[in-house]
Amino acid sequence: MxxxxxxxxxxxxxxxxxxxxxxxxxxxxxxxxxxxxLKELVPIVVGLRVKRLGYLCAIxxxxxxxxxxxxxxxxHFCPGDVLIALRVRVPRQxxxxxSLSEVIPSAEVFERELHEMFGIEITGLRNxxxxxxxxxxxxxxxxxxxxxxxxxxxxxxxxx
Amino acid sequence: xxESNAPIRFTIPIGPQHPALKEPGHFQFTVDGEVVTSAYVxxxxxxxxxxxxxxxRSWIQNLxxxxxxxxxxxxxxxxxxxxxxxxxxHVEAPPRAQAIRTVxxxxxxxxxxxxxxxVSAHEAGFETLFMYSWRDRETVMDxxxxxxxxxxxxxxxxxxxxxxxxxxxxxxxIRKGLDFLEERTRHYLDVIxxxxxxxxxxxxxxxxxxxxxxxxxxxxxxxxxxxxxxxLRVEAPYAAYKAFPVQMVxxxxxxxxxxxxxxxxxxxxxxxLIRQIxxxxxxxELAVRLPRRxxxxxxxxxxxxxxxxxxxxxxxxxxxKPERLKVRTPTICNLTSVIRLAVGHQxxxxxMILAGIDPCFSCNDRMVQVRDTKNDSQKLMTWEQLRQHGxxxxxxxxx
Numbered sequence: 001m002x003x004x005x006x007x008x009x010x011x012x013x014x015x016x017x018x019x020x021x022x023x024x025x026x027x028x029x030x031x032x033x034x035x036x037x038l039k040e041l042v043p044i045v046v047g048l049r050v051k052r053l054g055y056l057c058a059i060x061x062x063x064x065x066x067x068x069x070x071x072x073x074x075x076h077f078c079p080g081d082v083l084i085a086l087r088v089r090v091p092r093q094x095x096x097x098x099s100l101s102e103v104i105p106s107a108e109v110f111e112r113e114l115h116e117m118f119g120i121e122i123t124g125l126r127n128x129x130x131x132x133x134x135x136x137x138x139x140x141x142x143x144x145x146x147x148x149x150x151x152x153x154x155x156x157x158x159x160x
Numbered sequence: 161x162x163e164s165n166a167p168i169r170f171t172i173p174i175g176p177q178h179p180a181l182k183e184p185g186h187f188q189f190t191v192d193g194e195v196v197t198s199a200y201v202x203x204x205x206x207x208x209x210x211x212x213x214x215x216x217r218s219w220i221q222n223l224x225x226x227x228x229x230x231x232x233x234x235x236x237x238x239x240x241x242x243x244x245x246x247x248x249x250h251v252e253a254p255p256r257a258q259a260i261r262t263v264x265x266x267x268x269x270x271x272x273x274x275x276x277x278x279v280s281a282h283e284a285g286f287e288t289l290f291m292y293s294w295r296d297r298e299t300v301m302d303x304x305x306x307x308x309x310x311x312x313x314x315x316x317x318x319x320x321x322x323x324x325x326x327x328x329x330x331x332x333x334i335r336k337g338l339d340f341l342e343e344r345t346r347h348y349l350d351v352i353x354x355x356x357x358x359x360x361x362x363x364x365x366x367x368x369x370x371x372x373x374x375x376x377x378x379x380x381x382x383x384x385x386x387x388x389x390x391x392l393r394v395e396a397p398y399a400a401y402k403a404f405p406v407q408m409v410x411x412x413x414x415x416x417x418x419x420x421x422x423x424x425x426x427x428x429x430x431x432x433l434i435r436q437i438x439x440x441x442x443x444x445e446l447a448v449r450l451p452r453r454x455x456x457x458x459x460x461x462x463x464x465x466x467x468x469x470x471x472x473x474x475x476x477x478x479x480x481k482p483e484r485l486k487v488r489t490p491t492i493c494n495l496t497s498v499i500r501l502a503v504g505h506q507x508x509x510x511x512m513i514l515a516g517i518d519p520c521f522s523c524n525d526r527m528v529q530v531r532d533t534k535n536d537s538q539k540l541m542t543w544e545q546l547r548q549h550g551x552x553x554x555x556x557x558x559x
Binding site for chain 1: 202203207209211212213216374375376377392395396458460462469471473475483484486488492493496497500
């Protein structure tokens, strides 16, 4: 499949959820899909996976800051040279996203990282142990949140 | 000695020191007799918070920070970052700069693969191959030093181009070095595919089918040895790979032997490509200027590092610093796949299976803990002892 065929195929899949998504084309080889209903995320991923577009490159968390009071989670699928970005927004406090690990096993490590770094809860994730942060890291402190100041770290976990 | 003859399960932790990743790893294997029944991984022992640190540094400072993510493939990280920033600024580095970037990237691949073949040979107890391949690796290290002034962290990139040119004398010394390395690579390919002692440790071991590799998200030579067509130099050419295409090296067998062959055969492509670029180095500038503030936007850059796909996400809010920078290295993808692969294998195969994805196991002496879960007693082993266990196991049980 060439770039255009992949984009067309992906768009066709996502169209089945047109009531839950908003699609844009920031670049010729990129398809941005805002998933507005969180519970549709896993079904869309299954749809992509079935058509062999399910190579999950990375899951990126972005803290949009206290003003926006939201976090964004990007799921980047990269078949060939195409980028399919599923984007979801969750509240900064107690944000929750469903786990993709049942559909894509390699999602597990990305989701554990997302939880550790941003405090986003992942429902359905079997292994919720820490992957990167030390055991002595204080509970409820999420280093990639915009209001986390690394200088405050010396008080807590300096030894590790 | 246990009182009954019932099989005893041991838990064997390996790690945490693990210098090749963005983060060192700790592995824990549970064994039933000699067979691995479960595997577990814990990372983060050297998590340096680079993604957070990048948000607090200027675009230019970050170039130096990013280059230090990895000591082996430093150039590919710096290149990914530069391409991302150039994308956001809607600037393209001149063709000559792109060609020089590609030459350094391929020299880096040669040095990395030679490093790896030495490490894996050492894990298998094949010290002669280890010594020879690392001696030969000095040739490519010298070429990199001659070109950039540095053996590691070459610092070849600028935002918008490269720092140095390649002159005729340098091109000639690279050609000469490549001739020697090519001859050696041919010899090593012969050794790894014909030496019966070595084949005993690689043939049919750690087999990953094409479907498994795809589902578990394996990348780079590990994926290509399982016949998964993933090579970004071919799929989504960047830098000079569009003008100077490479052939993807694939293998259908999916075992350790295939992973060895794919890496060595890839080297011939690297030799060919570097010569081709040196013969037809485009004329022109080495760099273009970039603004201090980078326009707002998001970009994803994916490059083929020696170990597989490296992924960068960079978001700019229009300031003099990045808003968010995310790095995903190939080892995390391969590690999660290989850890599943270890289940069902002999404990003696674990060092080779782990080394097979090229996570660079050489630098540290690792503590290995053998725990008898039934009697709740503990026995300590070093990584060296586990490696020796593998060698002895095959020495006494081999054909």
